[in-house]
Structures are given as C-alpha cells and as structure tokens.
Amino acid sequence: MAELYKCGICGAVTKASEQVCDVVAIEDKDEYCGTDDKPTVMCNPMKKQAAYMCNSCGRPADQPDHLCDPLKI
Known part of the structure; x- marks a missing residue:
C-alpha cells in the first residue's frame, strides 16, 4: 500500500x-519534490485539511513532512 x-x-x-x-498513490515525496507542476486550485476536501504549503512549488499538504520546503498556512 x-x-x-x-x-x-x-x-x-x-x-x-x-x-x-x-487519488494517485505515490511512494514518497521524491516523486514530486522539485517539480514545477504548480497547483492552480485546491480541491474542496483538502481545503479543510491543508495546513501547510511548499514554499518552493506551492503544493498543499496536511503535514509538513510531506513537503520539501514547508510553510504553515
């Protein structure tokens, strides 16, 4: 899993x-860290959960360890 x-x-x-x-399964953050596929909109379920975003690419996440350069939002 x-x-x-x-x-x-x-x-x-x-x-x-x-x-x-x-849903897209990924093994670890190496699959997306350093990529420049900046999100343009955040899905409704994640809007309620996202507490962090990557200071480099803008990707939202619910935990700071899911990002390479986390910023609390």
Whole structure:
C-alpha cells in the first residue's frame, strides 16, 4: 500500500486518500519534490485539511513532512 497520496487535479499531498478528489498513490515525496507542476486550485476536501504549503512549488499538504520546503498556512 502507498505511503502517500496526491490529488491528480490540485497536487495536494496526504496520507489519507479520502482527502483528495483524484487519488494517485505515490511512494514518497521524491516523486514530486522539485517539480514545477504548480497547483492552480485546491480541491474542496483538502481545503479543510491543508495546513501547510511548499514554499518552493506551492503544493498543499496536511503535514509538513510531506513537503520539501514547508510553510504553515
């Protein structure tokens, strides 16, 4: 089973697959850290859960350890 999930629409990252609209299983943050696929909109379920965003790419997440450069929002 995957450690993390990201939303295929907004790129949000979480350990809880039910928090994203378009679930994509990923093994670890190396699959998305350093990429420049900036999210343009955040899905509704993640809007309630996102407490952090990446200071580099803008990707939202519910935990700081899911991001390479976390910033509390």
